[in-house]
Amino acid sequence: AQKITQTQPGMFVQEKEAVTLDCTYDTSDQSYGLFWYKQPSSGEMIFLIYQGSYDEQNATEGRYSLNFQKARKSANLVISASQLGDSAMYFCAMRPLGAGSYQLTFGKGTKLSVIP
Amino acid sequence: SQTIHQWPATLVQPVGSPLSLECTVEGTSNPNLYWYRQAAGRGLQLLFYSVGIGQISSEVPQNLSASRPQDRQFILSSKKLLLSDSGFYLCAWSVTGNEQFFGPGTRLTVL
Numbered sequence: 001a002q003k004i005t006q007t008q009p010g011m012f013v014q015e016k017e018a019v020t021l022d023c024t025y026d027t028s029d030q031s032y033g034l035f036w037y038k039q040p041s042s043g044e045m046i047f048l049i050y051q052g053s054y055d056e057q058n059a060t061e062g063r064y065s066l067n068f069q070k071a072r073k074s075a076n077l078v079i080s081a082s083q084l085g086d087s088a089m090y091f092c093a094m095r096p097l098g099a100g101s102y103q104l105t106f107g108k109g110t111k112l113s114v115i116p
Numbered sequence: 117s118q119t120i121h122q123w124p125a126t127l128v129q130p131v132g133s134p135l136s137l138e139c140t141v142e143g144t145s146n147p148n149l150y151w152y153r154q155a156a157g158r159g160l161q162l163l164f165y166s167v168g169i170g171q172i173s174s175e176v177p178q179n180l181s182a183s184r185p186q187d188r189q190f191i192l193s194s195k196k197l198l199l200s201d202s203g204f205y206l207c208a209w210s211v212t213g214n215e216q217f218f219g220p221g222t223r224l225t226v227l
Contacts, residue, residue, distance in 0.1 A: 004159075033214055043204055045160070045218035052214075091159055097214075102148060102167075103175060104216060106159035 002027045004092050004107035011112050013082045020067070021077040021110050023092035031097040034075040035104065036066065039089040048090075051075060052097065079112075087114045118143035122207050122219040129226055135180075135194040137222050139207030142188065147209040149190040150216060151182055154204040166190060202226045 003026040013019035025034065036048040051059045051066045059066045067076040075094075079086055092107045119142045129135060141147050148167050152160040162175045164182035172182050179198050183191045190207055204223050208216040 035215060037218075043206075043221045043223070045206060045208075045221075047215045047217060050215050093160075102150070102165045102173075102210075103162045104160070106161075108157075108159050 002029070002032070002094050002096070002105040004094055004105055006092055006107035006110050008110045009108075011110055013079075013086075013112065013114055015084060015114055015116050016081055018078060018080045019082055019112065021079070021090050021092075021112065023075045023077065023107060025073050025075060025092075025094050027073075027094065027096070029096040029098075033095050033097050034066065034068070035093040035095070036064070036075075036077045037091045037093060037106075038086075039091060039109070041088070045091070049077070082114045084114050084116060087112060118209070118217070120207060120209055120217060120219040122205075122222055124222060125220065126223045127225070129197050129224065131199055131226055132196050135192070135197050135201070135224070137192040137205055137207075137224075139190040139192075139219055140188055141209045144188070144209070144211055146187060147211055148216075149184060150208040150210075151190065151192050152206045152208065152218075154206065154221075156203070160206065164192070197226045199226050 005024045032053045034051045038046045049061045049064045051068045063080045065078045089109045091109045093104045095104045150165045151163045154160045166184045206221045207219040210216045
């Protein structure tokens with residue numbers, strides 16, 4: 001079974017500053033994928049970034065980067081140069097990689113508020 | 117490009133009434149399809165997934181059922197709604213099996 005822990009219910013960041021959202025995970029699988037999603041107030045879940053457990057380099061997508069520390073079982077999301085539109089809920093998720101493995105396990109989320 | 121549609125966007129239903137939520141995907145073939153539920157202030161819980169027409173896997177026992185009558189159509193149903201069925205229902209699709217892409221969701225309130 002997989003478990004995702006997001007210990008920050010809410011975070012504040014000044015506009016144009018960087019912010020790190022924490023995510024730790026627990027799994028017995030050797031191969032797995034880690035995901036971050038953004039959920040604005042409209043409700044839609046927007047895929048941000050993906051990291052495979054076998055990837056040696058941290059994933060980056062524009063202003064988003066994933067700080068993957070496998071030994072610590074952490075997959076923190078770093079948002080650089082925060083914008084007002086970044087205010088939203090952010091969810092960390094994971095899934096085993098292998099045939100028949102489809103279920104994404106989500107954390108409880110972190111609410112990010114960007115202050116002008 | 118691929119798009120995913122869900123309707124209705126919001127729904128208010130009395131306890132004991134039936135439910136039918138529809139999800140369709142455009143721009144891809146033979147996608148994996150998923151139904152999730154999000155309770156207020158919580159993460160998402162997978163309810164059902166489908167890897168092909170007529171193939172449905174249930175993740176949690178509940179008052180709901182799912183069907184996939186066509187390749188790109190996924191339906192979530194209930195014969196009699198319970199108060200505990202209230203929540204935000206999200207449909208998602210994937211092809212490679214890695215990232216899943218979500219629809220706009222349906223907010224269901226059972227009174």
